[in-house]
Amino acid sequence: MGILVNIDNGGTFTDVCVTDGERIVHAKTPTTPHDLTQCFVDGLRTASDRLYGEEDTARLLRETEYLRYSTTSGTNAVVERKGAPVALLVDSGAEEDVYGIANLVDASLWQALVPHSPVGITVGADGSVGLAEFTTAINELLATSTSRIVIALRSAAAERAIKNLLLERYPRHLLGAVPFTLSHELVHDVDDARRVLTAVLNSYLHPGMEHFLYGAEKACRENGLPRPLLIFRNDGDSARVAKTTALKTWGSGPRGGLEGSVAYASLYGADVLVGVDVGGTTTDVSVVVDKALTVHAHGRVDSAQTSLPIPDLSSIGLGGSSVVQVVNGQIQIGPRSVGAAPGPASFGRGGTDATVTDALLLAGVLDPDNYLGGDLKLDPARAERALLTHVGEPLSLSAQAAALAVLRVFEEQAGAAVKEMISAAGREPGEATLLAFGGAGPVLASGIARAAGIARVIVPHLSAVFSAFGIGFSGLAHEYSVPMPGVDVEVKAARDDLLTRARRDMFGEGVSIDECTVETRGRFIVDGVLRDETWTDGSSPGQADQLVVRAWYPLPTFELVADEHGTVQPAAADGSRRIHFADGNEQEIAVYRPENLEPGQGAAGPALVAGDYLTCLIEPGWGFRVSSNSDLILEAQQ
Template identity: 40%
Template sequence: MAFQINIDNGGTLTDVCIMSDDGVKKTKVLTTPYDLSKCFFEGLQKASETLYGAEDVKRLLEEVELIRYSTTQGTNAICERKGPKLGLVLDASSGDLPQALRTHDPDVYDALVGDRVAFVDTTVLDTTEAEVEIVKTINQLTAKGANRLVICFGGSDFHAAEDLVKKIVLRKYPRHLLGAVPVLYASDLTVDRDAERRAWSALINSFLHTSMEAFLFQAENRLREYRTKNPLLIFRNDGDASRVAKTVAIKTYSSGPRGGMEGLKTFSGLYGFRDAVSIDVGGTTTDIGQCTDGKVADIRRGNVEGISVSFPLCEISSAGAGGSSVFKAADGAIAIGPESVGALPGPACFGRGGKEATITDASLLAGLLDPASYFGGGMGLDATRAEAAVMANVAEPLGLDLDAAVLAMSAAFETKIAGELHRFTKIAPDTVLMAFGGAGPLNACGVAEKAGIKRVAIPAMAAVFSAYGIGTCDVSQRYVVGLEAHDTKTLRAAIDTLTKKAARDMFAEGFDEGSYTVTARLVAETPEGDVVHDLDEMAEFPSALASATAVELELNAVKSLRHASGDAVSVKRGTKAKPADTRKVLVPEQGRIDLPVYHLNAMTPGDYAQGPAILEEDYFTARVPAGWTLVVSDAGDVILDREE
């Protein structure tokens, strides 16, 4: 049996989706942040148990066609400011650049760089004084605690100036020495002429590089021990995948959420949603996106935490509020995140040493979560520890009893996410809220009510939806170079160089020439803005772009693995569902009352139920408030509508 495995590594849980001709199966494991390769292989172990009924990783890796991996670790690292201390080296004429960089996001800049900035007189780089200047600069930054350096020069010849520094650094700090400090040259990463974007791109890439490199190469090496026939593919934030060795760290930022957006596009097409906004609630963040008329917005110069960078990124906003985000009292109100308890120690109710209050603890105390069935029955929950955390961090500081504190936490969480939806997306009367991620469905209807949305969609694969969404991504390599002259000869020479590079890189991915497509386009900077010109096989330089300020050639080599489906899914109310159980749940203004509990796995297409109620699946729980009706679609997904 041929199958594929998709793994989405989150801050608290790691999701595994197994796709084959027989259907889709899923499982989850706890993320091990101290060693991400551990939860990676635990995910493979559980996948083999799911497939074969007993653990057999060797057989799994012999039979699997593809392993795709995405991660939110980059997003979480930026959000929580956890990473190496960077030193920034600029040219002497860029004295105003540090302040300009800081204005993008003072907190992120101070966390990544702070005062670890030095300036180099580029006019001495080709003189005998250059070595002394560079060594002095590097020693100055390392003395301030920098353990990675970023070189980013301005001016039109920034690439040549950075190359001169590179030669000196290789001579004075050869890489085989233990004391060699990793150095990233911004011009090696991007040819973007905008110094601020180029510098931020290099800083963020360098910040993420260490942890990503250590884990991904370790995971790949362990896979080689099993003689896996195909390499590990890293799902990137541009919607495609590539091998570890051909992926830059910044491309892993928000790659997990991008998987969810790929799923959102497919889901919207199946159900005919004109406009859908999504909340992907994980352990550390809630990722918010939007799909309108079958498209999600890709920005050529994307944003990381609101910071403009040189690379294209999907428009996804990451709010620092998730299932493991810390709740605390501040100035007489509830403050949420951005700190997270993560997988270790996790929410207090996990019984792993956590003492901070989280929405997971509040949901348990409200009766929404069943300790016996949570996490597929694979994890017991401790209500006593949850109560202690909520009382100490929220209830007592705010002068509330336990039930009032639990309701206040739920309302604060829903209000925060609804506010982020309005801040980042445009909500119309026909907008549908799609909720996924392990904690996405739980408060989805409450978020929708506060955001003014009347329909909520919960995929059957909601708990592993980002892993599910990366299942049909393409394998690609993308290249960008600046054209020194605006003419056909220069253009064709550049295309020839990049095409040969693409052939080498795609061969390394396992694809021969002719088995993938190559497309190219020009992007010109003009006084009126960017102008895009797609190139055909003739590759003539357009005369209309001859006077452009700058022109970049973008070349993409893509091996398509996607399989489009023209199927449509219907949602028709049929038989009223029978509850599997009842549960006493804390309900606003009603106290604790018995509510029916419906198990999605026992429901069939057309089954419907009305709130107030609880909907459960192995790995997610959804609260259905009064006034909402749920229907199971032909595909087994759940559509909830708010009655007028």
Template identity: 40%
Template sequence: MERLINIDNGGTLTDIVVGSGTDFTFTKTLTTPVDLSQCLFDAMTKASAQLFGEADLAGLLHSTRHIRYSSTQGTNALVERKGPLIGLITDDPQLVNALRASEETAELWVDLIGARIEVVSPDGTPEELARELVAGINRLTTAGAERLVVAAASLEREHLYKRTMLKNFPRHLLGSVPILFSREFAADTSRTRQVWSGILNSFLHPTVERFLYSAEHRLRAYKVKNPLLIYRNDGASSRVAKSVALKTYSSGPRGGLEGTRALAEAYGLANVLMIDVGGTTTDVGAVHDSTIAVDRRGSIQGVDISYEMSDVRSTGVGGSSIIAVRDGEITVGPESVGAAPGPACFGFGGTQATITDVNLLLGVLDPETYLEGEMALDAERSRAVITRTVAEPLGINLEEALILMEDTYSRRLAHAFADLVDPAGDTTVAAFGGGGPMSACGAARLADVRHVLVPRLAAVFSAYGISFSDIAQSYESDVTGLGAAAIDAAKQRMEASAARDMFQEGHDLSECDLEWTSITEGEAEILALKAVFRLPHPTFDGSLPAENSVAVASGTRQVRSSASQVDTVSVYRLDDQEPGAAASGPAIVEGPFFTARVPAGWRLNISAAGDLLLTDTHGHQHQ
């Protein structure tokens, strides 16, 4: 089977999973923000060395069917407001007030558009309209607009504007400004959602386009025959040339949810909560009865958009969240030390305490084996920072401070998902990301969850989740009040669009599955089509062997369990254990690029797939 490469590009680290059936190779590399194509190639080169014994990027690329890529760059660009200045042209003077009606939309409006608005007359001859549009575009571009969004009262009006603009501002001219027509961009019954979708897409487009086409250009040098695919926030993938920037926003968490659904199905779990603990935030999502919770019309930073988004929420608690004292109380986040300077123990000049520093001093982390030994940790720096910023302000000793900081962090993490726990049935927490396995059991116990599942690929699980995507394109048509003949005509137009788009993806429509659905949205009837070309998906065995064996410890570690007690706990290397291996906490499990803490009262089991299953055997008496 040809390989499939899946890459999840984060702000600090870029994760790669190379898969073929049940065989997976994975690793991490530092993100290179100046040139994001560089970390993509760094990751693939590193993975090729694992596969072949020495770096052979060309060999990896020529044995690969597709590269699927997800990036946080669009998300980060919007958070940091790093994008082009947008100008809006409309013939509806009431639209502007509707677009900035809420506090969230008003704030985003100021940052993205401000005063760059041109309201043109809805009437007039074509000549008068042309003069007005030309003058308006000149005013907007003079005011700094680098991209324009057109939001007219009807599709016909937008088409009229389009013809006029192309005649007066042909695209071959130097300095021509990209223009997006809102009604063409998104099918929606809500004008505000539709226009905001166009505005946000125009803002994200150049940031995403720049590094994706740079990556494609570098791939062409290796004569790669299959195109780079972009992983989208609806769980599907498509070519760069067939993708819109807005669908790349928050695509990484969707990868994590797809992986969580695969875990739920493999282990027969009805209710699973995704807890993806990164450096700055924890992403939480739910899978019930093998169904991912999604919003048909999602939102971005409180602004409603036309496209589906996973129902994922982010909380400002992560491995690099600052733990400090404010008004005599320990607080966690939402501020983060990020990758630079990072936690104090990284030795990059960090002067704030984080849970990473706490776990190092508690003995949970081994300073020599952190991130597979690729980064040595400095305990003395952690000790100095925690003493200065937490212990001394509270008038307590270092040991007491460590226990209080860990407890506060666990409570913040539990609060991030406690309201999603199903009181009527068993809930399992699927813990991944760099920090998830370390703190999951403590938080789960506080949230009355007795089962925690840590996948072997926990450190790269969102990249692994991309493995479950197919190549797909989606279409919608408003068929409210239409007769049978008109609906058939709409279906034919949608199928023709699907045939064209899937051909450009490299596949005939006869090779694809066509999924038709009818959706009621308010008083509107929407006809939806999804054309899907299936790619191979990974499979793994979610069973537990009938007989348990005793897990084999690789050593012991001194781990503090209270201000006055240090326990000698067994350390287990996950990849050294046989399926069915079991042990009881307190214990430490070292997985690939992650450390899992198993508290007293918890039992660990190793599944046939090499995943870590954790069960709280004491249950409610610890609440």
């Protein structure tokens, strides 16, 4: 097996996870929002240094078999309203309500997506459109400030007629060619408003994503990557840039964490596993029940309901870089974040807002001289000043007491979100195991678990880059779906058409369809949630809502080691640190370096496991042991 590289580009940090089959190295670099290619290359450079002992990006890429990548670029473009606005062509009479689209998206997002009034066109009963009216409509759309057009008609035939006219009047080889998308070509959805909204969102993200991803692929190619860069998508699979739609990148980073969560649910036999990913900007909470994810048929992108299936994932504005302030006498954390630039006040990069990271530093949990492996020094004095100014003085607390109050509020709010997700899945906290990852997840894991009523926590040894790690469980795949035809002969024809598309696209990926696992499924939508049933030759998909074909080619994955343990052996401490706990007590507690811990070892809390990238606080009343997979297992003591 060649080298495998996974990269997760988050809002605050870009994480890299690399294995050569014998060892795993990882790195974190600050995300550079002004140029995402920079942090992409910086991460590869740092990872090559960890792997080879010197920076050699070209060597790393030459020896890489597969590079899988997820990016927050699309997510941020929607949240920050920084995509490319589109012009919209609709059926005459639908200009005002666009098929009732206001029921699916809030007004502010829709205004950002489509800033100018849609233009209507008359469609004949046979799907035909008049040439003169077509010319007038297109000229009107081109007169707006938008540079892309979405053809959003009720009739697929009418959209094809418009496509033919566009290609005839504005051929692709001319400088005046019009970038356009047909809503029916992008997704098959009988709901006109939902299909149109999905097409608009995709076009809104397309230019920025195309520019950046092809730039990243160019950087890889110039440094000798032998295979195309693979983009990890929000459906849990990967594909090359040229075979990926922009909207499929939305939320792909958190989906990497979900793939890792499913793998860990099987590894540890957890029937209810709650993933808590505490990053710099958000805390993402998900639930894996019976080793499977809950997938919504019409997932939301920001406030918009789309045609894309998206797993159940709750994102709350709580993260290490979340701004902390006092509002109406109460501590408020987020949703605004300072990201990595300027970052928390303790980063010393010009930020003056108080953040959760500053609170962790004042509590003694973070080592100011060894943050991110020593790549970034933290300034306790700046953290103290920020917390005193923004929290302490408004509440008449010392900076130290303010920091502890902030952490207590964070744990309570995150714990409440965890309980809500478990309840929505129809289970109880006592049944659940908490999987804590992300930069700050392990630090606050036992406090969040306590607040949620959970007695067992798993902290992956790669928790700091767990979403990047989780990407490594994806295969090279494409999935296609259409509304289920009502007649058996039409079902067979539709299936054959989807198989033809699968064969073509997998060939484009450099893989023969004969090397793939190809499944046909009947897809049922029950209370908005997907349920698939495999359809084999000789059987019938029954009354399914959709016909689905999926072609999947396995890629090499990271190895997991099954947990086998007996009596826990005492771990030898590597030092001690004075920690301030939320109850006001201050204690000198044992500190353990994760690289010095062996499977089967453990200790009772309070304790701190602290390394270059993993910091896990084991609160009083909890204990930990190291699993066979080198993960930390935290359990509440009876």
